[in-house]
Amino acid sequence: MVFSSLFFIFRFLPVFFLIYYLTPRRYKNCILLLGSLFFYGYGCFIEKFEPGYFVYFVCLIFINFISAIMISMQEKKFVRKLTLALVMMLDLGGLFVFKYFDFFTGDVLGRDDFILGLTLPLGISFYTFQLISYVVDVYRGKYKPERHLVSFSAYIAMFPQLIAGPIVKYDEVRKKMRRRNVTLADAESGACLFCMGLGSKVILANNLYTLWNTTTTIGIPYMSLAYSWLCAIALSMYIYFDFWGYSLMAMGLGRMLGFKIPENFNAPYISRSFTEFWRRWHMTLGRFFKEYVYIPLGGSRVSKIRLIFNLMVVWALTGLWHGAAYNFIIWGLMFFVLLGIEKLFMLKIFDRVHILGHIYTLVLIPVSWVIFTISDLKTLLIYLGNMIGIRSGEAMTNAMVLKDTLSDYWWLLLLGAVMCTALPINLYKMLRGKLLQSVISFAIFWISVYLLFRGVDNPFLYFRF
Amino acid sequence: MGSIINFFKKTGYVIKHAPFLTCVTVTSIVLTCVTVIQVGPENIMKVRKTVPIFGLLLDPDYPDIDTESVEYAAETDDEIDYYDPEEDDYSDAVDTDTPDTKDPDPDDTGTVADTQEDTSTEDTSSEEDDGSSATSDDPQEKDPSKKDDKDDKDADDGLVVEGVTVYETYKPRKAKSDCYVDTGLIPLTTEYDYFTAGDYSFFDDALFIGDSRTVGLQYYSDLPDHADFVCQTGLSINKALTTECAKDHKSGKTTTGEKLLKKKKYGKIYLCIGINDIGTGNTDYIAGIYKKLLDTIQSYQPDAIVFLQSIMPVTKAKSKADNIINNENINAKNAAIARFADGEKVFYLNINEFFTDRSYTAHSGALLSEQSTDGVHIQAVYYRQWADLLLNYGIKTDE
Numbered sequence: 001m002v003f004s005s006l007f008f009i010f011r012f013l014p015v016f017f018l019i020y021y022l023t024p025r026r027y028k029n030c031i032l033l034l035g036s037l038f039f040y041g042y043g044c045f046i047e048k049f050e051p052g053y054f055v056y057f058v059c060l061i062f063i064n065f066i067s068a069i070m071i072s073m074q075e076k077k078f079v080r081k082l083t084l085a086l087v088m089m090l091d092l093g094g095l096f097v098f099k100y101f102d103f104f105t106g107d108v109l110g111r112d113d114f115i116l117g118l119t120l121p122l123g124i125s126f127y128t129f130q131l132i133s134y135v136v137d138v139y140r141g142k143y144k145p146e147r148h149l150v151s152f153s154a155y156i157a158m159f160p161q162l163i164a165g166p167i168v169k170y171d172e173v174r175k176k177m178r179r180r181n182v183t184l185a186d187a188e189s190g191a192c193l194f195c196m197g198l199g200s201k202v203i204l205a206n207n208l209y210t211l212w213n214t215t216t217t218i219g220i221p222y223m224s225l226a227y228s229w230l231c232a233i234a235l236s237m238y239i240y241f242d243f244w245g246y247s248l249m250a251m252g253l254g255r256m257l258g259f260k261i262p263e264n265f266n267a268p269y270i271s272r273s274f275t276e277f278w279r280r281w282h283m284t285l286g287r288f289f290k291e292y293v294y295i296p297l298g299g300s301r302v303s304k305i306r307l308i309f310n311l312m313v314v315w316a317l318t319g320l321w322h323g324a325a326y327n328f329i330i331w332g333l334m335f336f337v338l339l340g341i342e343k344l345f346m347l348k349i350f351d352r353v354h355i356l357g358h359i360y361t362l363v364l365i366p367v368s369w370v371i372f373t374i375s376d377l378k379t380l381l382i383y384l385g386n387m388i389g390i391r392s393g394e395a396m397t398n399a400m401v402l403k404d405t406l407s408d409y410w411w412l413l414l415l416g417a418v419m420c421t422a423l424p425i426n427l428y429k430m431l432r433g434k435l436l437q438s439v440i441s442f443a444i445f446w447i448s449v450y451l452l453f454r455g456v457d458n459p460f461l462y463f464r465f
Numbered sequence: 466m467g468s469i470i471n472f473f474k475k476t477g478y479v480i481k482h483a484p485f486l487t488c489v490t491v492t493s494i495v496l497t498c499v500t501v502i503q504v505g506p507e508n509i510m511k512v513r514k515t516v517p518i519f520g521l522l523l524d525p526d527y528p529d530i531d532t533e534s535v536e537y538a539a540e541t542d543d544e545i546d547y548y549d550p551e552e553d554d555y556s557d558a559v560d561t562d563t564p565d566t567k568d569p570d571p572d573d574t575g576t577v578a579d580t581q582e583d584t585s586t587e588d589t590s591s592e593e594d595d596g597s598s599a600t601s602d603d604p605q606e607k608d609p610s611k612k613d614d615k616d617d618k619d620a621d622d623g624l625v626v627e628g629v630t631v632y633e634t635y636k637p638r639k640a641k642s643d644c645y646v647d648t649g650l651i652p653l654t655t656e657y658d659y660f661t662a663g664d665y666s667f668f669d670d671a672l673f674i675g676d677s678r679t680v681g682l683q684y685y686s687d688l689p690d691h692a693d694f695v696c697q698t699g700l701s702i703n704k705a706l707t708t709e710c711a712k713d714h715k716s717g718k719t720t721t722g723e724k725l726l727k728k729k730k731y732g733k734i735y736l737c738i739g740i741n742d743i744g745t746g747n748t749d750y751i752a753g754i755y756k757k758l759l760d761t762i763q764s765y766q767p768d769a770i771v772f773l774q775s776i777m778p779v780t781k782a783k784s785k786a787d788n789i790i791n792n793e794n795i796n797a798k799n800a801a802i803a804r805f806a807d808g809e810k811v812f813y814l815n816i817n818e819f820f821t822d823r824s825y826t827a828h829s830g831a832l833l834s835e836q837s838t839d840g841v842h843i844q845a846v847y848y849r850q851w852a853d854l855l856l857n858y859g860i861k862t863d864e
Contacts, residue, residue, distance in 0.1 A: 184478075184479065184482045184483050185482055188482060188483035188484075188485055188486055191483075191485055191486050191489075195485075213839065216838040216839035217677070217681075217838070217839050218845045219838055219844030219846070220838070221844075222685075222846060393846070396684070396845035396846065397684070397845070400684065401684045404684075437485070438488070442485055442489065446492070
């Protein structure tokens with residue numbers, strides 16, 4: 001079940017929140033857990049029939065819960081370490097089997113007979129990371145483990161962040177898990193935030209996707225230089241609005257539940273460098289890799305060669321986390337190279353001449369998303385070639401095609417460009433609690449719902465021929 | 466009394482502090498109520514399986530797939546099996562269901578010149594007037610094809626009758642949605658002694674009407690230098706002539722197809738439309754609106770030759786994954802469209818045979834995956850081939 005579906009908005013949400021708000025405070029976590037398990041189970045039993053993944057999810061939560069308590073109760077360092085190692089092996093092993101095994105055997109080793117053909121369990125990348133952060137933090141003694149299975153399960157399974165993040169750390173919700181007040185104002189502003197995310201996903205992202213999708217219609221070899229840039233820009237906006245919208249919806253739902261889910265994006269496309277970009281893009285993932293990979297490896301207080309190695313590991317893993325294919329590794333290592341160069345000398349230049357930094361990031365962002373999206377390396381090379389004018393096929397998108405596309409999409413690209421800045425989030429903060437915000441949210445809500453409805457009504461709307 | 470005042474106070478508090486939530490809740494409830502009143506409570510789940518709230522936003526002309534197709538199925542054959550998701554293997558599921566398409570040869574993919582009489586009349590009885598339906602009422606054509614079922618195409622070629630549209634048959638499959646019943650028919654290009662035109666000046670008096678596939682033809686072939694286009698991505702049959710998407714290639718002005726048809730005189734009109742509609746109703750419905758479009762065109766351009774180009778299929782992967790946009794459905798629609806070819810003014814062109822594999826019959830199947838990345842459209846370069854092959858279908862006229 002995705003947030004931007006009519007079933008979720010008109011069936012799940014009203015029923016769940018009605019029960020949730022009417023339940024006395026001490027049972028709210030129970031209701032949250034049950035609702036979340038229904039949310040997850042709906043994906044595992046009804047949308048697709050994969051009951052094993054549901055069992056895996058529940059078992060994993062239970063094992064991590066028990067092992068965290070065991071770690072905190074053990075005095076001996078060796079046993080603590082062993083327990084941590086075992087539970088991490090289990091968590092990461094599961095992730096590896098489901099996500100990377102086929103890539104590893106099929107593509108890296110070239111053994112076709114070892115392919116499992118498993119589909120990816122819903123949200124596994126996110127909940128695995130949350131579990132790891134929790135167990136490691138308990139091991140490090142940052143906080144005592146949760147002793148209530150319901151509270152802990154509700155934290156991991158909490159439906160707003162279950163499927164697509166943000167990766168919430170336990171200390172961010174620990175207090176609220178024990179005791180939280182949901183005020184009417186919270187519910188209202190959370191709902192408005194949800195609407196903002198919904199609009200970002202449905203109005204902007206879905207429509208931008210149709211523009212990007214024309215690349216597959218035309219055939220990548222036949223795209224001209226200008227057209228391939230146009231599509232790459234549309235793609236960059238699509239990815240941002242899709243993910244940002246989802247994170248906003250998660251934040252909004254979290255607030256409606258009485259939690260404070262951390263921000264995941266902070267207008268990344270206005271960055272002056274990729275160093276800054278990664279401080280603004282998918283912030284909770286960056287934080288995870290920093291705290292649980294980069295710093296344990298020694299952080300920046302090591303020799304230069306070791307530092308380069310550390311950064312390379314972090315970026316290769318960041319790339320791999322996004323998907324199991326070579327292009328994701330290339331994508332991750334691209335940031336390793338860029339960030340390295342920036343650290344060497346470019347940041348100093350960009351600090352002096354801001355505009356140079358903006359141009360540099362804005363040009364390379366579309367390139368990075370093209371690498372991110374096209375997993376077939378040959379096609380990827382053709383696309384990148386088109387973007388710099390090295391052609392392998394005849395360019396068939398002439399001026400007329402470009403003009404028609406622009407006249408169809410100019411408003412979307414313009415709106416998208418404005419929404420990529422920090423304006424929307426500032427506006428939200430400025431209008432928070434005011435009547436105008438409710439009016440805007442109301443409009444966004446019904447426009448989005450109408451578009452969703454049309455998409456259901458006519459299955460071709462997002463993919464019309 | 467006090468409790469009532471208290472209630473209003475509380476409501477006022479909620480409205481003041483959560484105006485957005487209040488408004489959304491109220492509008493949702495109101496919309497739901499309006500819908501329930503409009504369609505009646507007993508039909509509410511039937512109309513929109515997704516969200517009943519929006520019944521009132523529905524297009525009144527929108528066909529109700531559920532009820533129509535039930536009638537449709539009853540009309541054709543009660544025993545027709547609809548696609549059962551649990552019985553995913555549908556390759557061997559059907560062979561006795563459609564009674565008239567039974568093929569004596571179990572290998573089933575032979576090219577059998579099949580008369581329209583044989584199969585598709587029952588399913589699509591609404592368009593039964595003799596003039597416009599397919600032309601094989603001719604007894605001469607009917608007999609040999611029935612006798613020589615196992616003969617290959619060479620034998621049939623000897624019996625070609627000008628202006629006749631013949632069908633290939635294949636073993637029908639289970640339908641995956643209510644929008645269609647697989648008829649097991651693939652219409653072939655109307656038999657005729659076409660001449661081959663030398664160059665693109667052939668298209669100087671041509672008009673192309675269609676959806677995104679025709680848009681591709683407009684963008685990636687040299688046709689727009691000669692012909693006019695009425696095309697838009699997502700164009701549906703009903704709106705084909707009223708949408709502002711017609712381009713007069715000489716003046717470059719944008720207008721509607723209807724105005725263009727009124728203003729200019731065309732010698733040839735190429736239609737390639739229908740894929741955007743195939744999920745909006747059953748085959749009868751699509752055939753009906755297609756005929757309406759054809760009639761409108763002919764009323765403006767009585768002398769023009771109208772080429773009904775086949776709806777291009779999708780790739781195998783796309784066809785398998787989609788319950789509506791799949792090749793069985795497209796074949797069913799094509800079979801219905803081809804019946805409008807009369808061999809005098811209206812011709813059916815099976816362009817599919819140039820862009821498809823041979824997965825159904827000798828001539829038509831699924832779109833070749835190496836020619837299409839998205840599974841639906843051929844890649845840019847292939848539109849030239851399409852334009853070129855239209856040169857092969859010239860009709861001699863007296864003028």
